[in-house]
Amino acid sequence: MKRVLETVCSFLNTAGGTLVVGIEDQTRAVLGLDDVEKHVCSSGEHQSTYGAAVKYATYAMEDRHAAVLAAIDELERPNTADIQLQTGVSTRSLGRDLRRLREEGVIEFVGAPQTGFYRRT
Numbered sequence: 001m002k003r004v005l006e007t008v009c010s011f012l013n014t015a016g017g018t019l020v021v022g023i024e025d026q027t028r029a030v031l032g033l034d035d036v037e038k039h040v041c042s043s044g045e046h047q048s049t050y051g052a053a054v055k056y057a058t059y060a061m062e063d064r065h066a067a068v069l070a071a072i073d074e075l076e077r078p079n080t081a082d083i084q085l086q087t088g089v090s091t092r093s094l095g096r097d098l099r100r101l102r103e104e105g106v107i108e109f110v111g112a113p114q115t116g117f118y119r120r121t
Contacts, residue, residue: 064089069120072107077117099101 064087072078073087084094089119098118101107108121 064093065097065101068094068101069106072118072120075112083118 067087068083068089071083074083075086080091080094080098083089083092083098087094089097098107098109102109105121107118109116109118111117
C-alpha cells in the first residue's frame with residue numbers, strides 16, 4: 001500500500017495524465033487492492049508543486065470497468081470494437097459497461113454512431 005501511495009503522490013506532482021491503480025502493467029490483468037475500502041467515492045482538486053491543477057476522482061467499480069477505462073485512456077479515439085479487442089470483454093458485457101459508465105458521467109461518446117469514439121469526461 002505504501003508503494004501505491006508514493007506513486008499517487010508522485011503523480012500529483014507531475015503534469016497529470018491517467019493513473020489506474022490495481023491493473024498489472026504488461027498483461028492488464030485486474031489485480032485490485034485488498035487494503036482499500038470497496039466503496040470509496042471522492043473527488044477534488046490538488047495543486048501540484050509545478051502549479052498544474054490535478055483533478056482526481058475515485059470510484060467504486062467493478063474490475064471490468066477499470067479495464068475498460070484503462071483501454072479508453074490508452075487508445076486513440078477508441079470505438080467499441082477497439083475497447084473489446086483491448087480488454088477481451090464480451091460484446092454484450094461491454095455494452096452494459098459502457099452504458100453504465102456513461103450514465104455515471106465517467107465517459108462520453110463523441111461523434112456519429114458509426115465513426116464516433118469514447119473518452120473520459
